[in-house]
Amino acid sequence: KQEVTQIPAALSVPEGENLVLNCSFTDSAIYNLQWFRQDPGKGLTSLLLIQSSQREQTSGRLNASLDKSSGRSTLYIAASQPGDSATYLCAPPGDKLIFGTGTRLQVFP
Amino acid sequence: DAGVTQSPTHLIKTRGQHVTLRCSPISGHKSVSWYQQVLGQGPQFIFQYYEKEERGRGNFPDRFSARQFPNYSSELNVNALLLGDSALYLCASSFSATNEKLFFGSGTQLSVL
Numbered sequence: 600k601q602e603v604t605q606i607p608a609a610l611s612v613p614e615g616e617n618l619v620l621n622c623s624f625t626d627s628a629i630y631n632l633q634w635f636r637q638d639p640g641k642g643l644t645s646l647l648l649i650q651s652s653q654r655e656q657t658s659g660r661l662n663a664s665l666d667k668s669s670g671r672s673t674l675y676i677a678a679s680q681p682g683d684s685a686t687y688l689c690a691p692p693g694d695k696l697i698f699g700t701g702t703r704l705q706v707f708p
Numbered sequence: 709d710a711g712v713t714q715s716p717t718h719l720i721k722t723r724g725q726h727v728t729l730r731c732s733p734i735s736g737h738k739s740v741s742w743y744q745q746v747l748g749q750g751p752q753f754i755f756q757y758y759e760k761e762e763r764g765r766g767n768f769p770d771r772f773s774a775r776q777f778p779n780y781s782s783e784l785n786v787n788a789l790l791l792g793d794s795a796l797y798l799c800a801s802s803f804s805a806t807n808e809k810l811f812f813g814s815g816t817q818l819s820v821l
Contacts, residue, residue: 633809645809645811688750688751696800
């Protein structure tokens with residue numbers, strides 16, 4: 600049974616800092632992993648999809664890596680901004696998308 | 709192209725009532741999944757439908773049911789509502805059944821009084 604854990608659970612930083620969000624999963628038999636952003640009371644917005652053959656994916660200030668052997672994925676946010684404040688969720692796509700509880704990020708000016 | 713659309717956006721019901729939530733996937737997407745998200749937690753998988761067939765079911769009671777129509781839109785039905793059913797209900801679509809990028813709607817906020 601897939602279990603997903605995200606660390607830290609919450610993070611509060613001044614703008615401009617480079618951030619690292621961690622995601623670990625128990626079942627490494629996955630094809631890829633997707634990172635999402637969720638604003639309060641809203642749906643999930645897809646940020647990045649990393650395929651296992653790629654191991655890394657970049658979009659603007661975001662970079663995500665995937666290490667299936669260790670069951671980990673990392674989301675890097677460079678030069679954080681107040682607009683990055685949201686909850687970040689990771690999940691390996693599959694028959695049943697299993698989410699962790701996410702990392703709640705607050706970036707203050 | 710329109711994204712995943714859900715209706716209604718907000719809903720207030722009382723205990724014991726029935727509710728129907730609707731979802732229209734992105735055009736061309738054949739898979740629809742439903743999730744329940746309680747405040748402060750990650751989304752929990754309820755159902756997946758692909759090509760109008762149920763493909764997966766999460767750990768939810770039989771009060772929860774769903775179906776997918778020939779145009780790939782979907783309905784989630786919940787009978788005999790309980791206070792604990794209050795949550796944000798999310799719908800997601802993808803082209804195929806597995807390992808594809810998921811696109812989520814904005815959700816339906818259900819409050820059970």
